[in-house]
Amino acid sequence: MTVEEFEEFYAHSLRSLVGQLYLMTGDLHEAQDVVQEAFVRAWTRRARLDLDAGPEAWIRTVAWRLAIRGWRRRGRSLEAWRRHAGGQADNTPAPGPGTVALVAALRRLPERQRRIAVLYYVCDLSVEQVAMETGISTGTVKTHLSRARVALAPQLSEAAFKEDKGV
Structure with a gap:
């Protein structure tokens, strides 16, 4: 380069x-x-x-x-x-309220789940790319993504509700 x-x-x-x-x-x-x-x-x-x-x-x-x-x-x-x-x-x-809510929700995840969720959802990597970058199997990546979605769903829905209501 x-x-x-x-x-x-x-x-x-x-x-x-x-x-x-x-x-x-x-x-x-x-x-x-x-x-x-x-x-x-x-x-x-x-x-x-x-x-x-x-x-x-x-x-x-x-x-x-x-x-x-x-x-x-x-x-x-x-x-x-x-x-x-x-x-x-x-x-x-400064990060916006949505970003702050996302970071707060991500902080509640275990370190590996957080990293995998960010790589997949934010960095837009495929499951295979996440597996290569993290050095874990694709099956484990899928498991962590599933667990992260379950853990994040209520937190992010609640944050969005509070943001819409001005709370």
């Missing part, structure tokens, strides 16, 4: 990757940090990144691993999931 191709890839992918990692981690600042670090690592490997091979998946996987490493290093993974600072970076718009 040339420097120009990488710059275009960065400009085109940054916002969506930060959004995806935000949904996976539940922390906007953490998502911004790990995605930026993943892009830094990708920059040094840009000659080996292939636009046709899905460099977004590489960035997303590296960012996810960086987030997990950070939680383990701090030894407070539960606090990291619950923590959501209200202050946003000046150039980053």
